[in-house]
Amino acid sequence: MSRQGNRAGDPRKVNGELFTLTYGALVAQLIKDYENDEQVNKQLDKMGYNMGVRLIEDFLARANTGKCNDFRETADVIAKVAFKMYLGLTPVVSNWSTAGDEFSLLLESNPLTEFVELPPGHSNLNYSNLLCGALRGALEMVQMDVDVRFVQDILKGDNITEIRLKFIKRLEDAVPVGED
Template sequence: MSKSGSITAAGQNLWAKVPKANSELFALTYGSLITELIRDYDQNIPEINNQLDRIGYSIGVRCIDELFAKSEVNGVQIPSCRELRETAEVVAKIGFRMFLGVSCDVGKLTEKSFSLYLSENPLSIFVELPQNEVGVDGSSSHGPDWTQLKYSNVYCGVIRGALEQVNLKVECEFVGDMLQGDDVNEIKVEVKEVIADGAGEDYQEE
């Protein structure tokens, strides 16, 4: 278990080194981003989830370089990951710690997937989702189905983007959300493919 301990320490170390933003400002900014998306996409909830994933993806592909660079500069050793378990630990203990200051736990580990449990979610402080509107007749509801909204879906995109840069194609899904009344925030990460290293088309054509 000493390895897992060193990963936690590395995460803490990096968190101490990065510049910080006010967490309330951060949460409120994210909240206004969501309201903006809801307005722009006309309350089309699945599309909003998609857009959040896309935003996250673009963040993720940058994050990973930031993480490597910061660890080089500060002499923090990130263990090389040979198994999915190690990758999961690094995402949970270093990634989340360095960028968000929280750490999360790894669970439900199989050969092809793992789950990340976030006990605290810095994006969702102050947040309460609206109730679904109920129609006059009591049964059918109109208006958006808020239970479909994955408020923190940006995490999924970030994880997807970051892992893709290190040759892991994954799919992420928010399966438990405390905003929707679940006990814990759970992100399920499923490995689809390990991208083979190799010269691509650009190399051939250039």
């Protein structure tokens, strides 16, 4: 633990392998419980969402960044600050749509799938779907409704893992009762 003490003296840091194996056990259990890959994807997304909703506060507290001015800035912060902070890697931001409301995060490696090989018959499973949910939950808390999904996955034989984010709409602050 001390060997990777780059976050100066945080005793709550856990071993990366333990994390990967825990996640693996979680997905395996879900597959047992639900049998249907689509259902498992949905559950992973839901769990990720609940994590994202809390994770964003921790992120804002630690990163101390202000509000982003546009979606491009958001993309940069996600890739360079958030992924770096929580997964220790920096995905490449690319494949922008012409309208600037959609982009992809390209991951060459994925710590969640370090020891994983998908058995045959699970072609619909998005093993790391928790990440999508976490991104969606976190962005929703900063007033952005975003659609997040896996497009390519190294686990399924693609060359790269690609997560696609599509901006849907801005969510507004609640207006107090009796005001317009």
